[in-house]
Amino acid sequence: MSKKEKLSIEKKETKRKSNYTIALAGNPNVGKSTIFNNLTGMNQHTGNWTGKTVANATGYFEYRGETYKLVDIPGTYSIMSHSEEEEIARNYICFGNPDATIVVVDATSLERNLNLVLQITEITDNIIVCVNLLDEAKKKKIEVHLEELSNILKVPVVGVTARKKKTLNNLLKVMRSVCEGKEGINPIYQIHYDEKIEKAIEQIQESIMEQYKIEEKLARWISIKVLDGEKRILKEIEKQLNIQLINHSKIDNARREALETLGEKGIYQEEFKERIVSTIVKDAEKIGKKVCQFGNKDYANRDRKIDKILTSKKYGIPIMIVFLLLIFWITIVGANYPSQFLFSVFGNIQEKLIEFATYIHCPEWLSNMLILGVYQTLTWVISVMLPPMAIFFPLFTILEDLGYLPRIAFNMDGFFKKACCSGKQMITMCMGVTKWEIF
Amino acid sequence: MKEKTVNELNLGELGVVNKIIGEETIKRRLLDLGLIEGTNIKPVLTSPSGDPRAFEFRGSLIAIRKEDAENIKVK
Numbered sequence: 001m002s003k004k005e006k007l008s009i010e011k012k013e014t015k016r017k018s019n020y021t022i023a024l025a026g027n028p029n030v031g032k033s034t035i036f037n038n039l040t041g042m043n044q045h046t047g048n049w050t051g052k053t054v055a056n057a058t059g060y061f062e063y064r065g066e067t068y069k070l071v072d073i074p075g076t077y078s079i080m081s082h083s084e085e086e087e088i089a090r091n092y093i094c095f096g097n098p099d100a101t102i103v104v105v106d107a108t109s110l111e112r113n114l115n116l117v118l119q120i121t122e123i124t125d126n127i128i129v130c131v132n133l134l135d136e137a138k139k140k141k142i143e144v145h146l147e148e149l150s151n152i153l154k155v156p157v158v159g160v161t162a163r164k165k166k167t168l169n170n171l172l173k174v175m176r177s178v179c180e181g182k183e184g185i186n187p188i189y190q191i192h193y194d195e196k197i198e199k200a201i202e203q204i205q206e207s208i209m210e211q212y213k214i215e216e217k218l219a220r221w222i223s224i225k226v227l228d229g230e231k232r233i234l235k236e237i238e239k240q241l242n243i244q245l246i247n248h249s250k251i252d253n254a255r256r257e258a259l260e261t262l263g264e265k266g267i268y269q270e271e272f273k274e275r276i277v278s279t280i281v282k283d284a285e286k287i288g289k290k291v292c293q294f295g296n297k298d299y300a301n302r303d304r305k306i307d308k309i310l311t312s313k314k315y316g317i318p319i320m321i322v323f324l325l326l327i328f329w330i331t332i333v334g335a336n337y338p339s340q341f342l343f344s345v346f347g348n349i350q351e352k353l354i355e356f357a358t359y360i361h362c363p364e365w366l367s368n369m370l371i372l373g374v375y376q377t378l379t380w381v382i383s384v385m386l387p388p389m390a391i392f393f394p395l396f397t398i399l400e401d402l403g404y405l406p407r408i409a410f411n412m413d414g415f416f417k418k419a420c421c422s423g424k425q426m427i428t429m430c431m432g433v434t435k436w437e438i439f
Numbered sequence: 440m441k442e443k444t445v446n447e448l449n450l451g452e453l454g455v456v457n458k459i460i461g462e463e464t465i466k467r468r469l470l471d472l473g474l475i476e477g478t479n480i481k482p483v484l485t486s487p488s489g490d491p492r493a494f495e496f497r498g499s500l501i502a503i504r505k506e507d508a509e510n511i512k513v514k
Binding site: 077078080081108109111112115273274277278281282284285304307308311312313316317406409410411413414415417423 | 464467468470471472473475476483484485486487488489490491493497498499500502504
C-alpha cells in the first residue's frame with residue numbers, strides 16, 4: 001500500500017463520478033495495459049496478440065483530489081480502416097469526448113508508432129504522447145529526443161517505463177495540466193497533404209461548416225473521410241453527430257466537384273486513399289529520423305541470431321515443444337500440492353457444515369442439496385481449477401514478456417494455415433490445453 | 440523485365456517497394472504498417488515450414504504470408 005500512497009493514487013472499485021476522462025490509445029504491445037493497470041490498480045490481463053482488448057476497459061483513479069476515468073481502447077496500428085478494433089478505437093477518440101488522449105508509443109520503434117499519433121492529431125488537440133519502453137530502447141542503443149518530439153508535434157511528450165510505477169508520476173502531472181486546459185493553447189502539428197488534395201479538403205470543409213456547426217478540426221477530418229468515400233465511417237459519423245453527409249445534396253455536390261478537379265489533375269478516387277496514407281507514413285518517417293538516434297546495431301544483430309535459432313527448420317519446433325511441455329509439466333505437478341491442500345480444507349469445513357445442519361435439525365433434502373450439491377461441487381471445482389491456473393498463467397506471462405509468443409505463432413502459422421487458421425491460434429490452443437488437462 | 444515481388448527476394452536481399460496490388464483490406468493493412476512506395480524491405484527469417492517469412496522494414500520485424508507477399512511488388 002505504501003507504494004501507492006507515494007503516487008497518491010487510490011484504487012477505486014466502485015463506479016463513481018469522475019471529473020475527467022482520459023483515453024489510452026496506442027499500437028498493440030506497447031504497454032498500454034501495463035500503464036492502465038498501474039494507474040487504476042486493476043488487473044486487466046495483458047497479452048501479446050492483436051485485438052486482445054476487444055472492448056474498451058474502464059478504470060478509475062484519483063490524483064491530487066480529482067477523480068479520473070481511464071479508458072483503455074484497443075491497440076491498433078491505424079484508425080483508418082475497418083477492423084473491429086480500429087472501429088472501436090476510432091469511435092472512442094472521435095466521439096467519446098475524452099478530456100485528453102494519451103497515445104502510448106514504443107521507443108524502440110517510434111517511427112511506426114508515430115503513424116498512429118499523427119492520425120490522432122487529425123482528430124483531437126488534447127494529446128499527450130507517452131513514450132514507453134525507454135529502458136528497452138536504451139538497451140538497443142536507441143536514443144529518443146523527447147523534447148524535440150514535443151517541439152515538432154507541439155503536444156506534451158512524456159517518457160516512461162511503464163513497469164516502474166514511479167516513472168508514471170510525470171505522466172500524471174502532464175495529464176492534469178492538459179485536463180485543466182493549461183496546455184494545448186497553441187495549434188498542434190498538422191499534416192499537410194498535396195496542394196491539390198488540400199484544396200479539395202478545403203472545398204468540402206467549407207461546405208460542411210456552412211451546413212453544420214462543427215469545429216474546424218473535426219470538419220477537416222470529416223472532409224477527408226468524405227473524399228475517401230468510406231461508407232461505414234461516414235455512416236458512423238452521421239449517427240454520432242446526428243448530421244447528414246452521404247445523401248446531403250450540397251455536400252455531395254461539393255464532393256463531386258472536388259473529386260472532378262482532383263481527377264483532372266491526375267488523382268483518382270482509388271489513389272486518394274493511398275496518397276493520404278503515404279503522406280502520413282512519410283511524415284512519421286521524417287519526424288522519426290529527427291528525434292531518434294541509433295547507436296551501433298550489435299544488439300539488433302544478437303536478437304536476430306536468437307530469432308534465427310528459435311525459428312529454424314531444425315530447432316524451431318523442438319525448442320517450442322520443450323518449452324511448452326516444461327510449462328505443462330510444472331503446471332500439472334506443481335498444482336497437485338495446493339489442490340490437495342484445498343481439498344482437505346474444504347472437506348473439513350464440509351464436515352462441520354453437516355454437523356451444524358444436523359444440530360439445527362435442517363431437513364435432510366435441504367442440507368443435501370445445499371451441502372452435497374452446491375457447496376461440494378463449488379469447492380471441488382475451485383480445488384481442481386484454481387491451482388493450475390494460478391501456476392500456468394504467470395508462467396505463460398513470462399513467455400509473453402520474453403516475446404516468445406509471436407515466434408510460436410510464426411513457427412506454427414504454416415501448419416495452421418492448412419486448417420484456415422493463423423499461427424496465433426496456437427496460443428489460444430495452449431490456453432485451451434491447460435483447461436482440458438485440468439479435468 | 441518482369442516485376443519482382445518480395446516473395447522472390449532471397450533472405451537478406453534488400454528490395455524497395457514499388458506497388459501493392461490485390462485485395463483492398465490486406466492492401467490497407469500493409470499500407471498502415473508503413474509499406475508505401477519507396478520503403479526498404481528485407482526478408483530476414485523463414486518459419487520452419489517455409490511460409491510465412493519475416494520481413495524487416497521501417498525498423499520493425501513483421502511476418503507476412505506468401506500469398507500476401509506476392510502482392511508486394513519491388514523495384
